[in-house]
Amino acid sequence: MxxxxxxxxxxxxxxxxxxxxxxxxxxxxxxxxxxxxxxxxxxxxxxxxxxxxxxxxxxxxxxxxxxxxxxxxxxxxxxxxxxxxxxxxxxxxxxxxxxxxxxxxxxxxxxxxxxxxxxxxxxxKSTLLPGFKAIQDNVTKLGEVRRYFANYCQYSSRYDAYKAGTVLNAFNPVFSNGSLMDLGIYCIYPLVALFGKPDVIKATGVMLESGVDGEGSLVLQYPSMDAVIMYSKITHSSLPSEIQGENGSIVIDKISEISKVEIQYRNGTVEDISVQADHKSMYYEAAEFIALIKAGRTESSVNTFENSLTTLEIMDEARKQMGLIYPADTAAFK
Known part of the structure; x- marks a missing residue:
């Protein structure tokens, strides 16, 4: 090479x-x-x-x-x-x-x-950022993890066009788009990378007339914890995301582009576990990909086939429950 x-x-x-x-x-x-x-x-x-x-x-x-x-x-x-x-x-x-x-x-x-x-x-990109590695390395400090909460609600400028009568790609089911696919995935993928596949998936969403979801919520059940996910392209939220354990919580500033991360322990102490990113956020996915090619590897150990497949399986089930079906699902959802 x-x-x-x-x-x-x-x-x-x-x-x-x-x-x-x-x-x-x-x-x-x-x-x-x-x-x-x-x-x-x-x-x-x-x-x-x-x-x-x-x-x-x-x-x-x-x-x-x-x-x-x-x-x-x-x-x-x-x-x-x-x-x-x-x-x-x-x-x-x-x-x-x-x-x-x-x-x-x-x-x-x-x-x-x-x-x-x-x-x-x-x-x-988010699972390849230094901040996510910090979460992986420190999550055991929480003791038994009981809840994962992820929030990504960002009002889309394209929604203004939608309300004015122009349906751009972001709100067009022909292109397999919508809020879950665009923003919800940022909440789901880190969950899967950290905790694997859930046992139970429950989903609700607000459907737009164009045939895609404007916003939605998921509750996912694991043997000893649950996950709560909120995402939206038609509202905005500044709430951080959080992993709650019996000893304390990891508070994450932005689940899609992790930067500030700290552990807030039950006794009131706070540990900053943030890792400064030395490059633009998308650098890390490019660097990982190039390194894998040069090493002769055909799968990432971070963004694995299993993680990507489990994430899509969760989104498939969530979309079925919401009634969010794409033209691309013709063969898949038979």
Missing amino acids: TSKIRFGIIGTNWITEAFIDAAREAEGFELSAVYSRSAETAGVFAAKHKITNTFTDLAEMAASGVIDAVYIASPNSFHAGHAITCMKHGIHVLCEKPIASNAYELRQMIAAAQENGVLLMEAL
């Missing part, structure tokens, strides 16, 4: 801009190609980021020999198809969250990765 990992980009939106900005801090990152259905869009994006190669045919980019890996930030409903096309050509895949529309699609993606001997990883 060369010292540089040549990346192709799929998706030319704001999240891609943020990824490129952060990934350029990672050793071994090289931007080589961009795919867009529109030649004009690809050209403008390539010029802005000094990308040499542009493509309007995804299979052509995957077979071109100018990339080793792709970062996928297309709409959620395209993730599985885009990833499988690339993996069939031996291309490593870093795919934005949620990695697929449902668990059925992800199982197909995992099979393609294994058949072709390539790396597939979900670009869920």
Whole structure:
């Protein structure tokens, strides 16, 4: 493997801009190609980021020999198809969250990765941040954990457009979007990484006329604890998230981008376990992905297949209970 990992980009939106900005801090990152259905869009994006190669045919980019890996930030409903096309050509895949529309699609993606001997990883940034490692390293100080509470409610500027009569991608079920997929996943994935799969899932949500959820809540039952999750794109909250144990609680400033973390013990003492991030938040997923490729690994030990699959299985069940069904679920929910 060369010292540089040549990346192709799929998706030319704001999240891609943020990824490129952060990934350029990672050793071994090289931007080589961009795919867009529109030649004009690809050209403008390539010029802005000094990308040499542009493509309007995804299979052509995957077979071109100018990339080793792709970062996928297309709409959620395209993730599985885009990833499988690339993996069939031996291309490593870093795919934005949620990695697929449902668990059925992800199982197909995992099979393609294994058949072709390539790396597939979900670009869920929060579990790769130094702050999350601090939580993992210190959670035993809480004694018996009894509750996990995660909150991510962020009013979407796109909701204003929605109320004005314009349904953008964020509120369109065709693209497997909505509040659970966009924000709820940030609450669920760390739970799964820390505590595994729950025994019982109960979900409610507020459905919008477009056919996606505006907000929702989950209660998940484990043998000796429960988890309470709140998420929303139509309200805002400043509440922190928390892991409650018999000895005290870990208080997390923002579950989606963990920075300030402290243990508040029952006796009134407070221990700051925050770890300063030295890079932009998306740097860590890029660095992890590149390191895995260079090491010849085909699965992350943090954002594992199991964690991604369990998270999607939870979201699948929650969506069924809410009546939130996507066109992409036709095969999955038979």
